[in-house]
Every structure is written in structure tokens, then in C-alpha cells.
Amino acid sequence: MSRRAPVFIITGGQGQCKTTFLHQVLGLIVGxxxxxxxIIAPGHVRDGRRSGFTLVDLATGEHEVLCSVDPDPRCEIHGRFYFRPEGLAFGRRALAPPDPRETDLMVIDEVGRFELQGGVWAEQLDCLFAHPHPPMILTVRRRLLDTVVERWNIRNAVVVDVGVASVMATADAVMEAVWEWREAQTYSAARTPPIPGECIGAPTPFVNTAAGAARSAPVILRRCYGPEE
Structure with missing residues (x-):
């Protein structure tokens, strides 16, 4: 299941409102x-330039300041940002591997050069992709997209470009993946040991919505990364 659950990657250029797009998608499905x-990480702007980020734990609604451009000797330095230990601990707890029976969707906003360098959420991403996981949504800058896909060997990516994608169509695609995930979990929980000598048919395969299927959402750029490519 970990290889087949879709990973939706919301992508765009720097400052192209990837987090806003994600927030709108989540607003359509949380009800x-x-x-x-x-986690979702809204940014702060000071004097026309990004000055920091706050984290919101999507499971609890709690929030914590993650980082700021203001120097702090207690903090980890990544680029020009000082990452608060409290914010990092908060985010790492929120990104603990989920119980597949209790979680329908994992969200990480965002995956970028700090993770590619082994910092911030890199360890959590390693754990998530090493185990069965529900559908996921990541936000990734466009120029880092291919590197992120390769680094975590994401084989079932649905790439959503904020420059052309529809929020409504994206939410519909995410909900479709969530329902398929729930059905798969129900099927798995309902399975019983086979009777000796009885022939059991193969389970219904997970529907691959990312493999070039047009469905009814043509505004979503769909790209499947796999060995055949």
C-alpha cells in the first residue's frame, strides 16, 4: 500500500501561493x-520579504512558531532562518508515522532544500515513505520537484501545478484517493485466514489515479514517476 497510495505534490514557484492553494483544498475536504x-506552515512577511513561518498541527489545530529571521542562539540555522527547538519538536510530533486505521490523509507543507540536505523534516519523510501510509499531500517548489521525487522514490505522484490547477478538481481527486484508501483498510481489516485447501482470489487492486488517467479533472497535471519512465 505504501507504494500505491497517491502522493499529491502541490508545486509552483517561490511566492506562488502553494500554501494558500493547499489551505483552500483542505477547506473543501475537512467537513x-x-x-x-x-502540518501546514503559513508564512510571515516583513518589509516585503519572508520573515518566518508558523506551524499548524492539522490533527489538533494547535500552532507553534517554527522559525524566524531574528537571530537566536538556541536555534538551528538553515539558510537565513533560525529554527526554534520548540517548533521543530512540535512539527516532528505532528509528522509521526500515522496509524493507517486512524488517518486518511497526511500533509507536509513544505518539502524543500533543507529536507534535501537532511534537515528539518528529512527524518520524518524517511520514516513516512518507508512504511505503509495513507494518501499524502506535499508542497514543493517547482525547481525542486524532480529532486524531491527522486530523493524519496515517490512512484505514484500526482503533480498539481498551482499555475493551472483547479482547487475544486484537486479536492475531488484527493477525496477519491481517500475513499479508495478507506476501502482498502476496510478490506484488510475484514480479511480472514483462508481455509486449508481453499483457493482465494486476488484482491481488487488499488486504482492508480495518477497513471495518466484523465478522469474529470483535466486541469490537474498528472505525472506518474516509475521504473518505466
């Missing part, structure tokens, strides 16, 4: 009893 785990 549908979707059990979401993960």
Missing part, C-alpha cells in the same frame, strides 16, 4: 469527515 494528520 467531509476526513481524518488529517500533518
Amino acid at each position: 467531509l469527515n476526513v481524518r488529517v494528520q500533518g
Whole structure:
């Protein structure tokens, strides 16, 4: 299941409102009893330039300051940002590997050069992709997209470019993946040991919505990364 659950990657250039797009998508699905785990990181601007980020735990609604451009000797330095130990601990707790029976969707906003260098959420991403996981949504800058896909060997990516994508169509695609995930979990929980000598048919395969299927959302750029490519 970990290889087949879709990973939606919301991508765009720097400052192209990837987090805003994600927030709008989540706003359309949270009322549908979707059990979401993960983080969203709204940014702060000072004098026309990004000055820091706050984390929101999507499972609890709690929030914590993650980083700032203001120097602090207690903090980890990544680029020009000082990452607060409290913010890092908060985010790492929120990104703990989910119980597949209790979580429908994992969200990480965002995956970038700090993670590619082994910092911030890199360890959590390693754990998430090493185990069965529900559908996921990541935000990634466009110029880092291919590197992120390769680094975590994401084989079932649905790439959503904020420059051309529809929020409504993206939310529909995410909900479709969530329902398929729930059905798969129900099937897995209902399985019983086979009777000796009885021939058991193969389970219904997970529907691959990312493999070039047009469905009804042509505004979503769909790209499947796999060995055949």
C-alpha cells in the first residue's frame, strides 16, 4: 500500500501561493469527515520579504512558531532562518508515522532544500515513505520537484501545478484517493485466514489515479514517476 497510495505534490514557484492553494483544498475536504494528520506552515512577511513561518498541527489545530529571521542562539540555522527547538519538536510530533486505521490523509507543507540536505523534516519523510501510509499531500517548489521525487522514490505522484490547477478538481481527486484508501483498510481489516485447501482470489487492486488517467479533472497535471519512465 505504501507504494500505491497517491502522493499529491502541490508545486509552483517561490511566492506562488502553494500554501494558500493547499489551505483552500483542505477547506473543501475537512467537513467531509476526513481524518488529517500533518502540518501546514503559513508564512510571515516583513518589509516585503519572508520573515518566518508558523506551524499548524492539522490533527489538533494547535500552532507553534517554527522559525524566524531574528537571530537566536538556541536555534538551528538553515539558510537565513533560525529554527526554534520548540517548533521543530512540535512539527516532528505532528509528522509521526500515522496509524493507517486512524488517518486518511497526511500533509507536509513544505518539502524543500533543507529536507534535501537532511534537515528539518528529512527524518520524518524517511520514516513516512518507508512504511505503509495513507494518501499524502506535499508542497514543493517547482525547481525542486524532480529532486524531491527522486530523493524519496515517490512512484505514484500526482503533480498539481498551482499555475493551472483547479482547487475544486484537486479536492475531488484527493477525496477519491481517500475513499479508495478507506476501502482498502476496510478490506484488510475484514480479511480472514483462508481455509486449508481453499483457493482465494486476488484482491481488487488499488486504482492508480495518477497513471495518466484523465478522469474529470483535466486541469490537474498528472505525472506518474516509475521504473518505466
